[in-house]
Amino acid sequence: MRTKTVLIIAAPFLAALLSLFLGAYGISPLQVLSALRDGLAGVDSPETAIILDIRLPRIVLAGLAGLALATSGATLQAVLRNPLVDPFILGISSGAAFGCDLTIGFAPFIPLQAAAFLGGGLAVLVACLIARTGDGGMSRLSLVLSGVIVSAFFSAMVSLIKFFVEPMKLQSIVFWLMGSFSLAEWSQARSAGIGILLGCVPVLLLRWRLNVISMGDEEARAMGINVSRKRVVFIAAATLAATSAVAVSGIIGWVGLMVPHLVRMLAGPDHRRLIPLTMAGGATFMILADTVARNLTDFDIPVGIITAVAGAPFFVYLMKRNGKECWGR
Amino acid sequence: MIRVEGLSFRHHHAPRAVVEDVSFTVDNGRIAVLLGPNGSGKTTLFKCIAGLWKSCGGTVRLDGRETDGLSFRERALLLALVPQDHTPPFPYTALETVLMGRAPHVGLYASPSARDVDKARAALETVGVGHLADRPYTRVSGGERQLILIARALAQESPILLLDEPTSHLDFRNQHAVLSWVRRVAGDKGLTVLMTLHDPNLAAHFAHQVVLLKEGCVIADGIPEQVLNEGSLEQLYGVGIGTVADAGRRLFYPRSA
Numbered sequence: 001m002r003t004k005t006v007l008i009i010a011a012p013f014l015a016a017l018l019s020l021f022l023g024a025y026g027i028s029p030l031q032v033l034s035a036l037r038d039g040l041a042g043v044d045s046p047e048t049a050i051i052l053d054i055r056l057p058r059i060v061l062a063g064l065a066g067l068a069l070a071t072s073g074a075t076l077q078a079v080l081r082n083p084l085v086d087p088f089i090l091g092i093s094s095g096a097a098f099g100c101d102l103t104i105g106f107a108p109f110i111p112l113q114a115a116a117f118l119g120g121g122l123a124v125l126v127a128c129l130i131a132r133t134g135d136g137g138m139s140r141l142s143l144v145l146s147g148v149i150v151s152a153f154f155s156a157m158v159s160l161i162k163f164f165v166e167p168m169k170l171q172s173i174v175f176w177l178m179g180s181f182s183l184a185e186w187s188q189a190r191s192a193g194i195g196i197l198l199g200c201v202p203v204l205l206l207r208w209r210l211n212v213i214s215m216g217d218e219e220a221r222a223m224g225i226n227v228s229r230k231r232v233v234f235i236a237a238a239t240l241a242a243t244s245a246v247a248v249s250g251i252i253g254w255v256g257l258m259v260p261h262l263v264r265m266l267a268g269p270d271h272r273r274l275i276p277l278t279m280a281g282g283a284t285f286m287i288l289a290d291t292v293a294r295n296l297t298d299f300d301i302p303v304g305i306i307t308a309v310a311g312a313p314f315f316v317y318l319m320k321r322n323g324k325e326c327w328g329r
Numbered sequence: 330m331i332r333v334e335g336l337s338f339r340h341h342h343a344p345r346a347v348v349e350d351v352s353f354t355v356d357n358g359r360i361a362v363l364l365g366p367n368g369s370g371k372t373t374l375f376k377c378i379a380g381l382w383k384s385c386g387g388t389v390r391l392d393g394r395e396t397d398g399l400s401f402r403e404r405a406l407l408l409a410l411v412p413q414d415h416t417p418p419f420p421y422t423a424l425e426t427v428l429m430g431r432a433p434h435v436g437l438y439a440s441p442s443a444r445d446v447d448k449a450r451a452a453l454e455t456v457g458v459g460h461l462a463d464r465p466y467t468r469v470s471g472g473e474r475q476l477i478l479i480a481r482a483l484a485q486e487s488p489i490l491l492l493d494e495p496t497s498h499l500d501f502r503n504q505h506a507v508l509s510w511v512r513r514v515a516g517d518k519g520l521t522v523l524m525t526l527h528d529p530n531l532a533a534h535f536a537h538q539v540v541l542l543k544e545g546c547v548i549a550d551g552i553p554e555q556v557l558n559e560g561s562l563e564q565l566y567g568v569g570i571g572t573v574a575d576a577g578r579r580l581f582y583p584r585s586a
Binding site (some may be wrong): 078082083206208211214215218219220223224225227264 | 376379380381400401402403404405406408409410412415417418419420421423425428429430432433435438439440441504
């Protein structure tokens with residue numbers, strides 16, 4: 001168990017190192033290392049610029065986004081007691097995209113991060129309200145379905161914005177929506193990093209309580225947890241983390257669903273381990289996916305396509321494996 | 330001690346109260362069993378006593394403290410609840426499950442300490458399932474799962490224990506095994522126990538006190554020898570009841586069915 005833990009925690013750093021060596025502009029591993037040294041010493045060269053200002057911020061941003069989306073997914077799965085949800089499926093990503101597009105198109109003075117959080121927050125609120133039954137419960141199937149409804153609605157709103165917006169802005173919206181880190185800069189890593197930190201730290205601190213809350217509201221209350229209050233905190237934190245990632249990368253689906261499940265298979269469901277390992281796993285997964293995205297072909301494929309190609313079959317696998325257990329109450 | 334006074338509960342827009350003016354007391358260290366047919370309001374009464382449902386009329390005192398206005402944590406320190414059998418969404422191990430009972434003792438931003446883990450292990454040992462500590466809680470038998478849930482309630486270290494139909498999913502042997510553990514542990518630790526059961530014979534055998542609940546009202550309350558007889562059970566369940574006596578025990582059976 002301990003070796004496994006160490007390996008998972010080390011994985012994102014190894015993935016980042018690997019990713020640093022690979023890219024369109026051929027730089028040998030030795031040159032990469034000397035460029036890193038030059039960069040630290042303040043010497044300018046084309047290689048230093050490529051490594052430090054293009055590849056490194058992109059890797060950091062991908063890692064942060066993967067960490068945020070995966071943590072958000074693990075948190076939502078526990079507080080909603082539903083192994084089939086993540087920020088993408090619940091419509092948080094579409095809501096955030098709507099907020100961002102509205103800002104890009106019509107209100108550039110509103111910070112992207114704030115717009116994404118408001119849009120994503122609205123989406124998750126509506127999805128939970130639709131799924132709620134009279135007795136305050138929530139069936140797993142209806143929550144997934146209401147996520148589909150909310151996603152569809154916000155996607156339609158995004159299309160509407162695309163229809164009305166100026167052509168120049170349309171281009172940037174379309175490209176941004178595809179989900180990509182190709183325009184990553186340090187400033188983006190900083191702005192996303194703040195939101196991701198603010199979202200992930202409370203989850204990390206309170207993570208053991210996810211175990212208790214996942215047993216159901218009444219049981220958790222009987223064990224002394226104020227479930228309603230904690231749930232708001234967890235959902236807000238998960239939303240903030242996910243929307244901060246969406247604001248800089250566009251919609252990248254499935255990471256939040258896949259990574260927590262993979263980590264659970266390796267290290268069990270206890271959130272004391274699951275949350276930190278999911279953070280490491282999410283970062284690793286996204287760095288690798290983005291490395292594939294930029295090296296697979298001569299084009300820089302949007303990374304959202306790579307994650308979807310991996311994620312959709314994974315969802316089918318989860319559904320088949322858990323069968324009735326997943327769809328029941 | 331559990332003291333319930335004038336407890337009533339009515340669902341929104343419901344014409345009739347589910348529980349009406351219920352009063353009874355369970356003394357310290359006693360095991361009380363709540364008997365009643367389906368729909369008699371047992372579950373409602375339980376949730377009101379456990380403080381899971383708001384807006385229950387009347388008062389509930391746990392060890393002398395009125396429960397109105399207590400936080401969930403304060404209440405959890407007085408009273409632990411063993412729920413009916415359920416399927417958790419994730420396959421936690423037995424130890425991880427029992428550890429959850431330490432929630433009211435763990436600080437706001439903290440995780441359970443080594444001491445909490447020791448207490449959880451000890452609770453598993455107390456009910457004889459220490460060997461299951463690292464097994465996924467979803468892959469043990471129904472009887473073992475019930476014992477793990479009881480261990481979780483013990484780990485909470487509350488003086489009062491509520492068990493909601495602890496035998497409902499168990500086979501004949503396990504019903505007796507689980508209730509024997511409850512009686513033994515309650516005796517050892519001096520716990521006050523209130524549980525709901527469906528079988529008057531189990532109540533007669535394991536309870537110090539029996540409360541009969543019909544249509545939301547208490548129709549009898551006292552020691553099993555007094556309360557449990559053909560007349561009271563006929564009134565409670567609405568079927569003819571017969572008795573056989575053997576080896577100093579009375580066994581009830583439905584005559585008409």
